[in-house]
Amino acid sequence: MKGNEAIAHAAIRYGADGYFGYPITPQSEILETLEELMPWETTGMVVLQAESEVAAINMVYGGASTGKAVFTSSSSPGVSLKQEGISYIAAGELPALIINVMRGGPGLGTIHPSQSDYFQATKGGGHGDYHLIVLAPASVQEMADFVGLGFDLAFKYRTPAMILADGIVGQMMEKVVLPPARPRRTDEEIARQCPWAVTGRAASRRHPNVETTLELDDERMEQNNLRFQRTYREIEANEVRFEEYYTDDAEYLMVAFGSIARICLKAIEDARERGMKIGLIRPITLWPFPKGQIEKLSRKVKGVLTVEINAGQMVEDVRLAVEGRVPVYHYGRMGGIVPNPQEVLDAFISHFPETARQ
Amino acid sequence: MTIEEIKQNGTVVACKPRLLNDNNMHYCPGCSHGVVHRILAEIIDEMHLDDNIIGVAPVGCAVFAYNYIDIDWIEAAHGRAPAVATAAHRLNPDRVVFTYQGDGDLAAIGTAEAIHAANRGENITIIFINNGIYGMTGGQMAPTTLEGMKTSTTPYGRRVDLNGYPLKISDLFAQLDGTCYVTRQSVHTPAAVRKAKKAIAQAFRNSIEKRGTSVIEIVSTCNSGWKMSAAQSNKWMEENMFPHYPMGDLKNTVK
Numbered sequence: 001m002k003g004n005e006a007i008a009h010a011a012i013r014y015g016a017d018g019y020f021g022y023p024i025t026p027q028s029e030i031l032e033t034l035e036e037l038m039p040w041e042t043t044g045m046v047v048l049q050a051e052s053e054v055a056a057i058n059m060v061y062g063g064a065s066t067g068k069a070v071f072t073s074s075s076s077p078g079v080s081l082k083q084e085g086i087s088y089i090a091a092g093e094l095p096a097l098i099i100n101v102m103r104g105g106p107g108l109g110t111i112h113p114s115q116s117d118y119f120q121a122t123k124g125g126g127h128g129d130y131h132l133i134v135l136a137p138a139s140v141q142e143m144a145d146f147v148g149l150g151f152d153l154a155f156k157y158r159t160p161a162m163i164l165a166d167g168i169v170g171q172m173m174e175k176v177v178l179p180p181a182r183p184r185r186t187d188e189e190i191a192r193q194c195p196w197a198v199t200g201r202a203a204s205r206r207h208p209n210v211e212t213t214l215e216l217d218d219e220r221m222e223q224n225n226l227r228f229q230r231t232y233r234e235i236e237a238n239e240v241r242f243e244e245y246y247t248d249d250a251e252y253l254m255v256a257f258g259s260i261a262r263i264c265l266k267a268i269e270d271a272r273e274r275g276m277k278i279g280l281i282r283p284i285t286l287w288p289f290p291k292g293q294i295e296k297l298s299r300k301v302k303g304v305l306t307v308e309i310n311a312g313q314m315v316e317d318v319r320l321a322v323e324g325r326v327p328v329y330h331y332g333r334m335g336g337i338v339p340n341p342q343e344v345l346d347a348f349i350s351h352f353p354e355t356a357r358q
Numbered sequence: 359m360t361i362e363e364i365k366q367n368g369t370v371v372a373c374k375p376r377l378l379n380d381n382n383m384h385y386c387p388g389c390s391h392g393v394v395h396r397i398l399a400e401i402i403d404e405m406h407l408d409d410n411i412i413g414v415a416p417v418g419c420a421v422f423a424y425n426y427i428d429i430d431w432i433e434a435a436h437g438r439a440p441a442v443a444t445a446a447h448r449l450n451p452d453r454v455v456f457t458y459q460g461d462g463d464l465a466a467i468g469t470a471e472a473i474h475a476a477n478r479g480e481n482i483t484i485i486f487i488n489n490g491i492y493g494m495t496g497g498q499m500a501p502t503t504l505e506g507m508k509t510s511t512t513p514y515g516r517r518v519d520l521n522g523y524p525l526k527i528s529d530l531f532a533q534l535d536g537t538c539y540v541t542r543q544s545v546h547t548p549a550a551v552r553k554a555k556k557a558i559a560q561a562f563r564n565s566i567e568k569r570g571t572s573v574i575e576i577v578s579t580c581n582s583g584w585k586m587s588a589a590q591s592n593k594w595m596e597e598n599m600f601p602h603y604p605m606g607d608l609k610n611t612v613k
């Protein structure tokens with residue numbers, strides 16, 4: 001099935017409580033599949049087509065405030081509209097899942113694939129000092145798997161998680177093993193797991209629960225900020241995820257996330273047949289970024305090429321990890337164009353011509 | 359006679375509602391918010407809803423509503439309360455969910471969320487405080503500001519050629535198939551307070567019976583924003599606001 005469809009199936013099987021979305025290419029299959037599967041008849045999951053992305057993300061804020069597992073999806077221009085709400089969800093220390101199946105921008109841009117929302121996803125996007133946990137799937141299987149992972153991490157750290165997919169992963173069809181189905185949490189389980197949840201049961205609890213992001217006492221607001229930052233440090237310490245290929249004997253390194261990482265892997269395998277020892281690191285969490293591993297590898301390779309379907313965004317984080325030890329270059333296409341393995345290899349050779357002469 | 363003795367004698371005719379806590383309200387003396395908060399606290403207690411209700415607070419003067427009434431609250435982003443309430447209710451269909459919004463929150467920045475929630479017939483109650491001005495930010499023009507009315511952003515009076523017309527958004531709500539009850543009330547006299555209280559109770563009953571969206575507009579005073587005394591504000595409201603925003607039901611399908 002398509003990556004977008006896998007997300008819909010996986011969410012129902014995870015026991016998600018609600019989805020709120022607004023159509024936009026290339027991710028509308030998520031809403032369409034959910035409407036077709038009618039989970040409200042089986043698991044009781046709520047599915048609602050909102051009047052806008054702004055409304056949808058605020059529905060997520062409202063649903064998450066009641067302790068429910070809720071999510072939304074969109075594509076780049078729509079995710080820009082959601083940024084205000086994402087900032088509130090982060091500030092409210094609420095678990096939620098946001099999916100961005102990226103298309104090319106800026107503006108309306110193109111409906112074709114892109115990775116140009118890396119900055120937006122990993123550096124904040126909305127206002128204020130906050131981070132999202134950002135997962136970058138490279139296959140339909142990971143689209144399905146990261147729904148559960150994203151929810152689990154969001155609830156573990158009480159912070160929003162984002163699946164940052166490119167349009168290729170959303171649209172391409174692959175075989176997928178769906179996660180086992182499990183029931184939605186009961187109200188009692190939610191009350192136990194989320195004692196902060198605004199469930200409307202103030203009298204039973206003997207104290208009201210209030211979900212607010214406002215704090216006009218500066219000392220207390222700074223304490224809130226420090227608490228958020230402690231959570232982020234904890235996530236950085238525990239949740240870095242990446243995959244490595246051929247790094248054991250690598251003399252050069254490529255860094256790529258999402259679907260382009262698979263194209264890079266093909267380029268690297270072709271290069272290895274020609275005796276060029278290139279390795280690949282594929283960050284799975286874009287935040288927290290696997291800077292430790294890249295730093296480690298930068299001590300043994302002669303150069304790094306970052307390949308992205310954008311003008312060069314993740315390359316900045318790679319450069320921060322490499323700290324000038326070896327040259328770091330970027331190769332990318334834009335406008336919805338995805339380079340093929342030969343183009344990636346040509347770009348690599350143009351930056352590191354010594355490798356072709358070996 | 360001590361307060362306890364008075365209570366024992368059954369002679370109490372008025373007291374602070376149980377759910378209204380002791381926090382000092384930040385509302386200006388004479389402002390309608392305090393009265394509406396009080397009747398809300400009374401109704402929630404009288405209808406035994408305090409274990410079954412979620413309030414959604416706006417951005418505006420009522421941003422701190424959650425500090426005063428001891429129920430569960432969600433503080434929404436500016437204008438988004440009806441979207442927040444939509445999900446809170448859909449995911450918790452046994453709860454009574456209401457929004458409490460001012461004119462800027464509901465009728466300007468949150469128009470889309472309010473109209474669409476009502477058009478979907480969400481089983482929520484919208485309490486809409488219309489005082490024709492932005493109180494919290496210091497008295498700027500609201501969508502409901504009357505023609506000729508002076509605010510800090512219409513220092514020479516609102517001109518319809520520049521700023522458009524005062525928005526009768528409750529009339530729009532009444533046109534939607536999703537609403538079951540749309541009424542315009544005030545709280546400036548004891549009789550008006552009793553009627554407004556009855557209207558809010560009716561709205562909560564509609565929500566419990568899942569009859570659709572109820573909208574209670576309360577035409578209100580903002581004496582500090584209007585730069586008048588509380589008494590002058592009440593008189594000014596009767597003479598100027600009521601002709602443009604007439605009192606009474608605009609729609610009631612539940613009679």
